[in-house]
Amino acid sequence: MEAKKTNIFSPNSPGQNVNPDLDIERKNISFPIEHLTNILDNGANNTKLRREVEAVLEADPEFSQENQYFQNQNERYESAVRKTVYLSQKMAKMGWIEDSPEQNYCFKFLSDNLAFGLHIIFMKSILALGTDEQIDKWIPLAKKNFILGTYAQTELGHGSNLRGLETTATFDVATQKFILNTPTLSAMKWWPGDLGRTASHAVVFAQLYLKGRCYGMHPFIVQIRSLRDHSPCQGITLGDIGPKMGFDNVDNGFLILKNVHVPRENMLAKFSQVLPDGQYKKQGSEKINYLTMVVIRVTILRGSIVPCLMKACTIAIRYSVVRRQSELKPGDPEAKILDYQTQQQKLFPQLATAYAFHFSSAYLEKTFEKCYNQTKEGKFDLLPELHALAAGLKVITTEYCSAGVEVCRRACGGHGYSLLSGLPSIYTKVIPSCTYEGENTILLLQTARFLIKCYGMAQMGQPLPSSVAYFSSVVFGKCQAQGKNDFLNPDIYTDAYKHRALRFIRNAAMKLQQLVQAGKTQHEAWNQCTVQLARAAMAHCHYIVIQKFAEELGKHAKGSAIGRILKNLCDLFALHGIFSNAGDFMQDAYFSTEQIDRVTETYLDLLAVIRRDAVPLVDAFDFSDALLNSALGSYDGHAYQRLYEWAKKSPTNHQGDRVFKTYLKPLFQNALSKL
């Protein structure tokens, strides 16, 4: 009755045993998959190295993720600690050094099965904010995990507004110590990872008080637990914040400080120090430090967020060619659900989105590099633009990827609700990225502030940063496209996105001005425009993503198979955006009703074009079965077989008959004589 037995984790290569419904999708492939994989890996060498690292990890049973969906929070945490400690040993054995590409591939592979993530931030913040002596003292210990640290910034009542943090650090000249306190309930540190059950130390952010005057937020190294027995240090109350939607591997924690004494030399003092007499001294520029913070926002996108969407697409698209449901034509066998237009309309825009954000994230990384190199030479003029760009792209990438993952999950119907599909855990992993590293609405408004400022500069004819150079170039007119094919011209749709962005920015700027002229204060006016400002910033980012995707096309020969397939994806991403936000593009009659109807037709036609390449396009993401960890999405397409095999292992099937004996048997015995 059962399909032929296969290994649960079959190797990610075409085998004899692939489900024919999936196998046929890999015949007559229209482009070289390996070439596209190399492009995504940024070079064939990287593909090779990545596969080598993954093969080592997959071969080691210590790294198996097989039982992940059956574990509770405690088990997931313990397993993550075990794997992380073991990984250090493994890396040493393999000769993989810190910050190497190998390490990055390890982190990417094991991602939500590792612990000590905040320990890395702990080290980075000492390196960024500490003096040489402080670095020499703490970093060697931290690198070897002889101490484990966390980064304690967020408070129960305070997140993105750092100035609002309430924790205090008061310097006592007599003892030469800072006295740290949590003055209110809402001031307790809340959320830091590794804090709940792991860390021995923390970089604690607190308002510095010297002789009764507040000097603002400063970082302090605080020992929080005994290295001997792990008990909380004097004046410290701490613990785990409890169950969450996901991130069970991470022990997010809380921390209350009550008259905790910290030696003077534990204030991280690269940019400001407190002298023995309690005098405050500033030194150097903190601007370079800003970049060490923004780098996380930049690197999580390609490293962690976009891969979530890529994985979800892989699972949903492979499943959609092995799942059959109803007939397309009466009398035919049941059709693959991917052959239904409605299923294509759900999944293919997500596939195009994954590719689009891969390229825009790569662009952001390059921009960051450039900026970083300039700041090292003391030039800081690119910083505001980088900040606006990183904030905006972080927002649009996390929003689209989160929404896309959920579309993919739901497109798998009931089975997408099973943890065994792998999809729910991808969603619970990606969705908090809309909140962490800067809450998205707040970030979007920071980008908007930059845009409004630049719009003002454009009005005055001043030179503009390159990402907003278009502010001075747009002529408000109408879209010139006529026939359906005109809408497949990247110049046409890029211009449309440009027009839309600038119109929103201009309107928001005008409304702001009108409100101020009508007597509102700047801040009242700003708040009354924030919905439109956020929308304008989003439209700007959308334009940037389209622009960068279109630029990528220029790197590939026009007639080439890769060039063609990437153009299809770029077209789809762009047209889907117009189709979904038609009103934005119809304002000022930029697009007419007829043009929007053409866009719709062109967009729907593209779905049928992408259909042929859908499976190869997710194969190119090159996720091994072990990495995907999905009963629905494995390379061989034996979705039903795996669901069944995995379900049988569930702890819900191994609990004995306690419920029967206690609750059901006393009831059922009444029926025995009657049936």
Next chain:
Amino acid sequence: MEAKKTNIFSPNSPGQNVNPDLDIERKNISFPIEHLTNILDNGANNTKLRREVEAVLEADPEFSQENQYFQNQNERYESAVRKTVYLSQKMAKMGWIEDSPEQNYCFKFLSDNLAFGLHIIFMKSILALGTDEQIDKWIPLAKKNFILGTYAQTELGHGSNLRGLETTATFDVATQKFILNTPTLSAMKWWPGDLGRTASHAVVFAQLYLKGRCYGMHPFIVQIRSLRDHSPCQGITLGDIGPKMGFDNVDNGFLILKNVHVPRENMLAKFSQVLPDGQYKKQGSEKINYLTMVVIRVTILRGSIVPCLMKACTIAIRYSVVRRQSELKPGDPEAKILDYQTQQQKLFPQLATAYAFHFSSAYLEKTFEKCYNQTKEGKFDLLPELHALAAGLKVITTEYCSAGVEVCRRACGGHGYSLLSGLPSIYTKVIPSCTYEGENTILLLQTARFLIKCYGMAQMGQPLPSSVAYFSSVVFGKCQAQGKNDFLNPDIYTDAYKHRALRFIRNAAMKLQQLVQAGKTQHEAWNQCTVQLARAAMAHCHYIVIQKFAEELGKHAKGSAIGRILKNLCDLFALHGIFSNAGDFMQDAYFSTEQIDRVTETYLDLLAVIRRDAVPLVDAFDFSDALLNSALGSYDGHAYQRLYEWAKKSPTNHQGDRVFKTYLKPLFQNALSKL
């Protein structure tokens, strides 16, 4: 340091101890909350009765949901069984009879803490599909829980397309038995609740084979487990399908049948029976039976889906007036986040949506009643319209409520990611409703099919069912609204939604026709139009919801406080829909750019109007703290206090120091000599 200690579950009434930031929101209330609660309860008597039932359940520690977020799947299941068995006893003691309002209030209060949900469906299907003898035999046993049943329809590889189900039942004249089989892996029953670890019996749907000929799907009562020791009956393999995103209280299961013999009298035979000689005999009309299926789709909306959004709104809005973040004006104290326009724009449309769908669901229930009464008299002509309406309203309600719950959850920032907020479990409860009781895309296309047929009838001047009567009344023109206030006229926006729906339906019908004329088959043409057909059906349903909300306004005196507040919500719901889908309304220049700009302004102004009543409007939903089970959303507003108190109870804080001793201590001891 901590705020004054309060009971975790404080009574749902204004106390001395309410957080002042929440308390002030309840001063100077602009409408009588109790009156609105009575409207939502459909009468003051119901409010009273509901509160009495809830008080009884809250006072009984057996029904406490306090530890719910700390329990694993096994614990949740066991707890649900225990509560359900106990509830039967409690109801008997209280004199609350079956199908009484009291029972409904119990189910609503305990919802995702109960088991045996499919046992109810098991009974309903016997009542609907069984002969009088079958009902007499099985129902008395089932009512007392002496047997527990499930409803085994869905298969691993087959969901919404019932004709595709593969399970077979072959009649053997010699033994007078049906022989049931699961012929393939994909044919195993998969998903039925109560199947995994509970049920003794199942109504199994299988293709009936008589003398080699298939007669289609039929229902059979099959004993699946021993009443004596709960072991699977002969030929039966079954179990639990494992971990899911939610519904941990339900033991969704799988079932494989291998030559399972079922007596002839176990085929539910109200509408067709198999005679001893293997002859097939049909009798009566199954149309009335259809209604017993659709009733679930109708009643879950107001009973279960809309309350999810109401709860999420309650939590998010209360939290948003106790959470303070950044300053609206420099130098001011941090502002309540609900005072930010962006936060209002997230939450208030959800609030309006909850009210809108409450009224449209009530309308659907009334339509169902009417139809049910007519079918009992043998009149079936309302059935197609009811089917289209129930399918469409199920889709729009589940889609909007699911999306809305997630908006509310995310609007609570990081704390919305904690299970203790109560929001993640609301999301995992509401989201599968988009799949169960008919997958939403499939249902939407069924509604579309009805609409296309009616559109054709309208073209030919034939009389139309009332919900689509507007097909013959619309004149394609332009919206006549001028000033901002015109957009607050329900006639204006109802007409706009009507126009949009009809335009979409007309366009889809025209495209269908064109494709057929161009040589496509009906089925190819249909598939190529499904994206647009689904959109058209959605627009139709959106119009119905607006129309019913606008009709509700007519029931309240225009100048009355209730009338005013409901009109604000109706306006907001309607204008938010136009603001969010502007392109739909701008086609054919129905709305001009200037009109859309007016809509945007009017919509944004309304947010500020709703702001004043936001807390009273969620208070009116009248959820007790025990029912909400949210650290963020309780009536007294002590969100931080509760998060902290609840977190301390988490099992993650009571696991001893095993991880330290095993993994950390060996590392940390290396630092002892150096620090």
